[in-house]
Each structure stands twice: as structure tokens, then as C-alpha cells.
Amino acid sequence: MTEPLDIRTARRRYVTVCVLFWLPLGLTIAPLVLLFTERGLALTAIAGFLAVHSLTAAALELPTGGLSDVLGRRVVLAAAGLLNLGALTLMGLGTAPWLLGLGTALMGAGRALSSGPAEAWYVDTVQAHFGPGADLRSGLARGSSAVSAALATGTLLGGALPWLLGLGPDLGARLGEATSGLVLPLSVPMLLGAAVEIVFVLYVLTVLREPPRPSATLRGVLRGIPATMVGGLRLGGRDALVRRVLLSAGAAGCALAAIEMLTPVRAAALTGASESGAVLFAALACAGFICAAVGSHLAPLTVRLAGSGERAVLASLGAGAGGLLVLSATAAFAGVGPTVLAALGYGLVYLGLGAAGPSENDLLHHRVSSSGRATALSVQSLAQQLGGALTGLVIGVLPPGPLPWLWGGAALLAGALLWVRRGETTAPPAPVATSRPHTVPPSPSVADSAP
Known part of the structure; x- marks a missing residue:
């Protein structure tokens, strides 16, 4: 029998996994749409491919969590990681529309598969070492900060690499000729991301060791997944705190969708051109990820100042809602003053969401058992995606101006008000299993596995 991982080793491995997984996805943020355009796709086709990604992720969210x-x-x-490796390779080298569409679908499947396992592994490890009442917030905060930092770094590299390759005389043309048009300067971030995915897969297989599960057979998997999915969907109905976490995730999805849909248009209007607006948006996206990383890092301090995890979520989501309301109030104005206020509001949204996430997940993990932990995270992710989809529909029918921003702010404010409680949760109850014990047995203790 091998001793369980110590807390520092588990935290370091969890943070490394977060960085290696999200860095390749950050590399795609700036060049993806432009690369598809270079491949001859119309904007309507690109929008369709992005919808394929979202729908694939949403459809597979619960089955893959189970x-x-x-x-x-x-x-x-x-x-x-393997699905993302295939996706990035197809998107970086593919020239036919069906190959690019397949790449976006594979990336959606990879996104669904990744929703929860790393965090669930970390929580399982910590609770095996310190018991079910262990503090999870600090490690979750570091993981969330690592995700934001990886996305920020990837966004900068993904935008800078094609630009740097284009500086040399005819470098991009020579690159295309040498590869028969398969590799363009805009393809390089995708291929770099594919290389990182190989490192990610090898690292996961090497260091995230866990004991084999009793139901890890084809029959056990087929029997266990549906029951785990049903248990995950019932979580919110059985537990008021879990229900608030899920509804808050939906509110955050509304806020993020409003930011992501409205900011590029506002940036282009501010600069006067789509190209320069895209550059400004990339810079804003990077700044937003940095603010989210700072917020996640400050999550434990926020809890100490607020007095409890629930009050910290209330304050953090309230701050994010305030940022969106500032964006709404400045939407109809130009000039230096309103622009500076809008930038501050933009950063405040990400700062608040970053600070709220670790506290929400700390509360969630103390309410669910190991046998349904990843499923609970998948339900949370699905709630966020559904909130984003609803916001897309609403913004599509609202007139331009303050109202679309106000919708996102109102949704996030409603999510914050969910945490105005009569009584605080001082001690977590026994974890709730999300599935029948005989169908999906609890995970063996990490103490019985190799580190």
C-alpha cells in the first residue's frame, strides 16, 4: 500500500494539468476565425462550425461526466487530450470544410470530456489525505488562476505568432509553398497547441495515478453512466445549496456570453475598423483572463474578509454584476471617460467571476461524494452553457445599445442575490451521492494507489 500524495504534490500536479490543457485552447482564440476565413469559409459557415462545437460539448457534457x-x-x-490533439491537427492542416467541421466537433467532445476529471482527482486526493472536511478552496483557487493564466498566455502567443511570421519577406508564402498550402502562418498556433496536447496526455498518464475502479468494465461502464447522469440531474432538486451553485453557473454563463458577443462589436466601433477591433479585443480578452486569475488567487482572502464562503460568492458575483452594469451605462457614450469606465467594468466582471468560482466549487464538493463528483461538475458546466445559449437568443432580438449589456448584468445580479441567505453553512453535511451505490461504487481511497 502506497502513502497518499501530500497536499503540495497534489496541488502542483493539478495546476500543471490545468495549464497544459488550457494553453492549447488559448492558442486558438485569436487565429481561429481568421484561419477559417483564409481557408475560404464564409462567416455563416464559421458560425455554424462554432455552433457544432457548442452543441457537441453540451450534448456530451453529462455522459462524459458520468x-x-x-x-x-x-x-x-x-x-x-487525444481528441483535442486530433481537433487542433485537423483545424491547423485541414483545407476541406468537412475536415474543419470535424475538428470543431472533436474539440467540443474534448471540452466535454475535460469538464471535471482533473478537479475531481484533486478533491479526491485531498479528501483521502485530510478527510471529507478538508479545505479545498486554496487548491481550487490556484487551479482556476492557472487556467486563466494559461488562456491569457495562449491568447497572446496565438495572436503574436502569425504576426511575427508575417514580418519576414514572403515568409508566409514560402511556408505555404513548402507544405503545399497546408501550413499557413495562422496554422502555427494550432500545431503548437497540438504539440502541447501530446505533452498533456503523457503527463496525465504518468502522474495522475489512481486505483482501478471496480466497475471499469464495458458492462459496468454502460450500467453506471446512466444512473450517474440521473443522479447528477437530481442534485439540484435535493440540495438547496447545490441548486444555488447550478443557478449561479447559469447566471455566469449569461454574463460571459454577453461579454463575448458584445465586446468585439464595441471594440470595432471604438477603433473604426474590424481588423484593429480584433486586435483590441484580443488585448481585452487577455486582460480579462488576467483579472480572472487575480480574482481566483484572491478567493481565500475574499472568504476571510466576507466571513464565509456563501457571503464571498455573494460579494464576488455582485462585483461582477456591477461591472456589467457599468458597461451598460457607458454603451451609448464615446470619449475617453466612458471608455476608461467601460474597461474598468470589463475587468471587474472577470475579477468577480474569478473570485466566486473557487468558493462555489468548494461548497459543491463538500455536498457530493466522490462517486458523482465529476458528474456534478458537468451539470454545473451544462448550466453555464445553457445560460450562454439563452443569452445568445435574447441578445439577438434586443436593440443595440445598453439593453443587451443590461441583460447580462441583471442575470448575474440575480445569481448573486441567490446567496442572500437567512443562515450560513458553517459545517458541511455528509456528501450526497449522485448515483445508486450498487451501480456506481465509491472510488477507492487514494491511499490504496501509487502516487
């Missing part, structure tokens, strides 16, 4: 709880964290994370 797969992680039944089959294990490591194998599902490795599968997510």
Missing part, C-alpha cells in the same frame, strides 16, 4: 466517475479520472482526461 464516464469519469465510473471509469476513472486519468483515462478520461487522456482521452480529452
Whole structure:
């Protein structure tokens, strides 16, 4: 029998996994749409491919969360990395529309598979070492900060690499000729991301060791996943605190969708051209990820200042809602003053969401058992995606101006008000299992596995 991982080693491995997974996705943020345009796709086709990504992720969110709880964290994370490896390779080298569409679908599947296993592995490890009442917030905050930092770094690299390759005389043309048009300067970030995915898969298979699960057979997997999915969907109905976490995730999805849909248009209007607006948006996106990383890092301090995790979520989501309301109030004005206020509001949204996330997930993990932990995270992610989809529909029918921004701010404010409680949660109750014990047995203790 091997001793369980110490807390520092588990935290370091969890943070490394977060960085290696999200860095390749950050590399795609700036060049993806432009690369598809270079491949001859119309904007309507590009929008369709992005919708394929979102729908694939949403459709597979719960089944893949159940797969992680039944089959294990490591194998599902490795599968997510392999799917992203294939996706980035197809998007970087593909020239036919069907190849690019397949790439976006594979990336959606990889996104669904990755939703929860790494965090569930970390929580399982910490609770195996310190018991179910262990403090999770500090490690979750570091993981969330690492995700934001990886996205910020990837966004900068993904935007800078094609630009740097284009500086040399005819360098881009020579690159295309040498590869028969397969590799363009805009393809390089995708291929770099594919290389990082190989490192990610090898790292996961090497260090995220866990004991084999009793139901890790084809029959056990097929029997276990549906029950785990049903248990995950019932979580919110059984537990008021879990329900608030899920509804808050939906509110955050509304806020993020409003930011992501409205900011590029506002940036282009501010600069006077789409190209320069895209550059400004990339800079804003990077700044937003940095603010989210800072917010996540400050999450434990926010809890100490607020007095409890629930009050910290209330304050953090309230701050994010205030940022969106500032963006709404300045939407109809130009000039230096309103622009500076809008930038501050933009940063405040991400700062608040970053600070709220670790506290929400700390509360969630103390309410669910290991046998349904990844499923609970998948339900949370699905709630966020559904909130974003609803916001897309609403913004599509609202007139331009303050109202679309106000919708996102009102949704996030409603999510914050959910945490105005009569009584605080001082001690977590026994974790709620999300599935029948005989169908999906609890995970063996990490103490019985190799580190």
C-alpha cells in the first residue's frame, strides 16, 4: 500500500494539468476565425462550425461526466487530450470544410470530456489525505488562476505568432509553398497547441495515478453512466445549496456570453475598423483572463474578509454584476471617460467571476461524494452553457445599445442575490451521492494507489 500524495504534490500536479490543457485552447482564440476565413469559409459557415462545437460539448457534457466517475479520472482526461490533439491537427492542416467541421466537433467532445476529471482527482486526493472536511478552496483557487493564466498566455502567443511570421519577406508564402498550402502562418498556433496536447496526455498518464475502479468494465461502464447522469440531474432538486451553485453557473454563463458577443462589436466601433477591433479585443480578452486569475488567487482572502464562503460568492458575483452594469451605462457614450469606465467594468466582471468560482466549487464538493463528483461538475458546466445559449437568443432580438449589456448584468445580479441567505453553512453535511451505490461504487481511497 502506497502513502497518499501530500497536499503540495497534489496541488502542483493539478495546476500543471490545468495549464497544459488550457494553453492549447488559448492558442486558438485569436487565429481561429481568421484561419477559417483564409481557408475560404464564409462567416455563416464559421458560425455554424462554432455552433457544432457548442452543441457537441453540451450534448456530451453529462455522459462524459458520468464516464469519469465510473471509469476513472486519468483515462478520461487522456482521452480529452487525444481528441483535442486530433481537433487542433485537423483545424491547423485541414483545407476541406468537412475536415474543419470535424475538428470543431472533436474539440467540443474534448471540452466535454475535460469538464471535471482533473478537479475531481484533486478533491479526491485531498479528501483521502485530510478527510471529507478538508479545505479545498486554496487548491481550487490556484487551479482556476492557472487556467486563466494559461488562456491569457495562449491568447497572446496565438495572436503574436502569425504576426511575427508575417514580418519576414514572403515568409508566409514560402511556408505555404513548402507544405503545399497546408501550413499557413495562422496554422502555427494550432500545431503548437497540438504539440502541447501530446505533452498533456503523457503527463496525465504518468502522474495522475489512481486505483482501478471496480466497475471499469464495458458492462459496468454502460450500467453506471446512466444512473450517474440521473443522479447528477437530481442534485439540484435535493440540495438547496447545490441548486444555488447550478443557478449561479447559469447566471455566469449569461454574463460571459454577453461579454463575448458584445465586446468585439464595441471594440470595432471604438477603433473604426474590424481588423484593429480584433486586435483590441484580443488585448481585452487577455486582460480579462488576467483579472480572472487575480480574482481566483484572491478567493481565500475574499472568504476571510466576507466571513464565509456563501457571503464571498455573494460579494464576488455582485462585483461582477456591477461591472456589467457599468458597461451598460457607458454603451451609448464615446470619449475617453466612458471608455476608461467601460474597461474598468470589463475587468471587474472577470475579477468577480474569478473570485466566486473557487468558493462555489468548494461548497459543491463538500455536498457530493466522490462517486458523482465529476458528474456534478458537468451539470454545473451544462448550466453555464445553457445560460450562454439563452443569452445568445435574447441578445439577438434586443436593440443595440445598453439593453443587451443590461441583460447580462441583471442575470448575474440575480445569481448573486441567490446567496442572500437567512443562515450560513458553517459545517458541511455528509456528501450526497449522485448515483445508486450498487451501480456506481465509491472510488477507492487514494491511499490504496501509487502516487
